[in-house]
Amino acid sequence: xxxxxxxxxxxxxxxxxxxxxxxxxxxxxxxxxxxxxxxxxxxxxxxxxxxxxxxxxxxxxxxxxxxxxxxxxxxxxxxxxxxxxxxxxxxxxxxxxxxxxxxxxxxxxxxxxxxxxxxxxxxxxxxxxxxxxxxxxxxxxxxxxxxxxxxxxxxxxx
Ligand code: PNS
Numbered sequence: 001x002x003x004x005x006x007x008x009x010x011x012x013x014x015x016x017x018x019x020x021x022x023x024x025x026x027x028x029x030x031x032x033x034x035x036x037x038x039x040x041x042x043x044x045x046x047x048x049x050x051x052x053x054x055x056x057x058x059x060x061x062x063x064x065x066x067x068x069x070x071x072x073x074x075x076x077x078x079x080x081x082x083x084x085x086x087x088x089x090x091x092x093x094x095x096x097x098x099x100x101x102x103x104x105x106x107x108x109x110x111x112x113x114x115x116x117x118x119x120x121x122x123x124x125x126x127x128x129x130x131x132x133x134x135x136x137x138x139x140x141x142x143x144x145x146x147x148x149x150x151x152x153x154x155x156x157x158x
Contacts (some may be wrong), residue, residue, distance in 0.1 A: 005032050009035070
């Protein structure tokens with residue numbers, strides 16, 4: 001079975017992430033969305049909250065699973081026997097860091113491929129950090145994140 005792995009911090013999941021997940025689910029037999037435990041950023045949502053919000057936001061997609069990983073992504077890939085990492089690319093600004101990570105992962109494990117999917121243009125500026133900032137300063141993020149995420153953001157921040 002062809003399994004694609006879509007890793008990230010998902011703090012929280014946005015409509016931009018969801019767009020990639022929906023499109024990836026049409027390419028792969030199964031997509032595992034994996035939430036990083038050892039993120040260098042200090043997250044607003046706990047690991048469990050980030051996973052629950054993802055599960056709830058993806059429940060209309062049949063071939064999706066949500067999991068978490070600690071340490072190196074390639075070790076998780078080997079554990080679940082997948083060799084495709086899915087990444088979303090928004091703008092040129094994403095490219096350099098993603099390029100570095102893809103090449104480092106390939107150096108560590110040559111059989112694992114990183115597949116980049118171009119974001120949908122209407123979400124190309126969107127990020128979890130910007131969404132949190134807008135809410136922090138009293139703005140609305142309707143339409144930019146799933147409804148359940150929007151409600152949790154207002155609860156957590158305001
Ligand atoms: O949503 P993010 O914060 O852009 O996700 C980044 C993430 C978690 C995918 C990336 O930092 C990662 O893969 N971390 C795990 C450690 C690792 O394997 N690093 C890659 C070697 S360069």
